Amino acid sequence: MGGLFQVDQSDQVVKEYERAVIFRLGRIVQGRAKGPGILWILPCTDTVSLVDLRTMSFSVPPQEVLTKDSVTIMVDATVYYRIFDPVLSVISVINVDSVTHLLAQTTLRNILGTKSLSDILSDREHMAQELEGWGIKVERVEFKDVRLPVALQRAMAAEAEAVRDAHAKVIAAEGELNASHALKEAAMVMSMSPNTLQLRYLQTLSEVASERHSTIMFPVPINMALAFSKN
Structure with missing residues (x-):
């Protein structure tokens, strides 16, 4: 669960994805984190905190947010973060994970309140930049669900x-x-061309007869109808 834990052994192997912050008589040794590799400490004077640098995630409980355009929505999000400064994460807060969870909830609600409904899903990078501090970097903020009234x-x-x-x-x-x-x-x-009009007229009659399955008969010759049309 946590990103750091205490070690009280005289020697310790620090893994590739870990860093060790050593306190000797209350002061950080050389002002920086150690590792990876074998770590040698003094049993009586040194205290070691191992910090996990891998990306971790947690789900933000559903937040009821009033957007900029006065729409009330319920947002269910997942935050992915990692520790990029082991020393700062150890000396700044007591429990990095707990503080990050609380900060994500309040900051996410405040940021979403300044955005319209159409902009919430298109501005995740900006929200991730807002959720930084104490040696923690929020890499991604993914919305699992956005529920509308x-x-x-x-x-x-x-x-x-x-x-x-x-x-x-x-x-x-x-x-x-x-x-x-x-x-x-x-x-x-x-x-x-009058002949073209006559051929088109006959073609139309043929199409009507084939669709209706009937025969159409005109007692008046077509030439006479054309003569009337010219007059």
């Missing part, structure tokens, strides 16, 4: 549906406009 969910769903409907109507209107331009050009081309 039911009324707000319904309002957002209705808004999204309205946007989709408006977009569909715009697309349909653009399609009709393009189709009208194409029909206008086709009519101009057909007006130059």
